Amino acid sequence: MQPDSPLHDFYLMQRMPDNYITTMPERRAFYRELFDEHAQVAEPWYDPVQIVQFMNLIDIANTLPEGEYLELGTLKGYSARLIWRLMRSDGHLYCFDTFEGFMDKDVEEENKLFGKKISVNMLPAVDLDEVKSYIDGGTVTDNVSLVKGWFPESFQGFEGLKLCFVHIDMDLYLPTKAALETLWPRLVPGGVMVLHDYGCTLFPGVKKAVDEFFTPLGITPMPMGDMQESAVIIKSTPPM
Numbered sequence: 001m002q003p004d005s006p007l008h009d010f011y012l013m014q015r016m017p018d019n020y021i022t023t024m025p026e027r028r029a030f031y032r033e034l035f036d037e038h039a040q041v042a043e044p045w046y047d048p049v050q051i052v053q054f055m056n057l058i059d060i061a062n063t064l065p066e067g068e069y070l071e072l073g074t075l076k077g078y079s080a081r082l083i084w085r086l087m088r089s090d091g092h093l094y095c096f097d098t099f100e101g102f103m104d105k106d107v108e109e110e111n112k113l114f115g116k117k118i119s120v121n122m123l124p125a126v127d128l129d130e131v132k133s134y135i136d137g138g139t140v141t142d143n144v145s146l147v148k149g150w151f152p153e154s155f156q157g158f159e160g161l162k163l164c165f166v167h168i169d170m171d172l173y174l175p176t177k178a179a180l181e182t183l184w185p186r187l188v189p190g191g192v193m194v195l196h197d198y199g200c201t202l203f204p205g206v207k208k209a210v211d212e213f214f215t216p217l218g219i220t221p222m223p224m225g226d227m228q229e230s231a232v233i234i235k236s237t238p239p240m
Helices: 006-011 025-042 048-062 078-086 104-114 128-135 173-186 204-217
Strands: 068-072 093-097 144-148 163-168 187-195 231-234
Touching (some): 078 128, 093 128, 104 173, 163 173
Parallel strands (some): 068 163, 163 187
């Protein structure tokens, strides 16, 4: 079976871990609920490992004394919906995206660096009202904010945020680099940062940006084992 064949991809497709939290029926039932909801929009490329990891990692973030939740690269809101379901009830989720696909200069730099042929139109434009309604289930909550624009310019006015959980899904080198430079200092000690596509060869700029930023700090991202080869970093707490 060829590694790049569609059949190979289906063969490696993840399934629900049958033995997950068998000693905690309520938590298992919640996982099942999240999985079924996710599968409705992600079929057949649903990602049960991402759900399990997000449950565990956001649990860590929820125990911290301060910090909000932020996602860069929300698109249709699938992962944002998962974060919103799992975060503290008194938390706030900030979702930053162009909501119109990639920006020209980011794509130009990516193609120049890696010889790729990524198109500006690779990602579709989306309706913000529809995305917001999907994330909060149409409940018209005030704990989700969608911020449209090119990052980091769109972050103006939010510099005072302290963050306990960050999900970066920017795909390309320049925006990922800007995201790390902007958000890492605002992640509180013990906070969680998830780096989507870190090991994905389709978007090599993510790994380049992440390694360039964290290697000088002596920090190694931990692979999550999900379908899109995300990695996670938990910010260390300064010694007493």
